[in-house]
Amino acid sequence: MAAIVRLSSVCRRGVKPLFYQSTFLARPLAVPHTYKEHPYQLTAKIHASQALCAGSGSKAASLHWTAERVLSILLLAMGPVAYFNPGPFMDYSLAAALTLHGHWGIGQVLTDYVHGDAKIKMANAGLFLLSTVTFAGLCYFNYNDVGICKAVAMLWSK
Structure with a gap:
């Protein structure tokens, strides 16, 4: 274009x-x-288009883009750190970062492919529900089971 x-x-x-x-x-x-x-x-x-405008003079879109890139780089760094230093802090950090990364990624897909006010509201509500359940499930797994770091290590050992 x-x-x-x-x-x-x-x-x-x-x-x-x-x-x-x-x-x-x-x-x-x-x-x-x-x-x-x-x-x-x-x-x-x-x-x-109203969807592309964040407001006149607003830096919200630029800050969001920067936050997405920072989180992506942070996830790359979290892999080796989680391997060499597994523990509850790393497990919960991974749970939060992975959930936020997935939430933003699926949100961009919804922005691109879902049209219509009612459909957008339903899709966003579903996305928030999915992200909440994902984060709660990962936290539950970290608290009641071995945690994300040790679970991945167990998968690699077999």
Whole structure:
């Protein structure tokens, strides 16, 4: 999509794109500059979407993106630490980090593929329920059984 928008900006400046009027194509890759009916329809739809706007001047989306990346890197570091230093603190840290990582990941899938106000509300409620049950289940497993670290070690030993 960015290529289409970028190609159209090049065409407006008078540069003729490669294969613009080629006989190999049934239609040109870009609409001629004389076509003025809806010149900004595609970009207007993208920028007017309420789902993409976090608010004017808000850094919430940027902070969320940064938090997701920090958590991903933290999970990479938690693997070796959990292997060499298993214990209750590491078990509960893994339970929280894995649940949050899964919650954010499934939330992005829902944002991309679920449309309609009622469906979005139901999907988000289901996601919060799933995340809560997952975290509670991992905490229950850590408290009443061997814990995440030792369970993974037991799986690798067989």
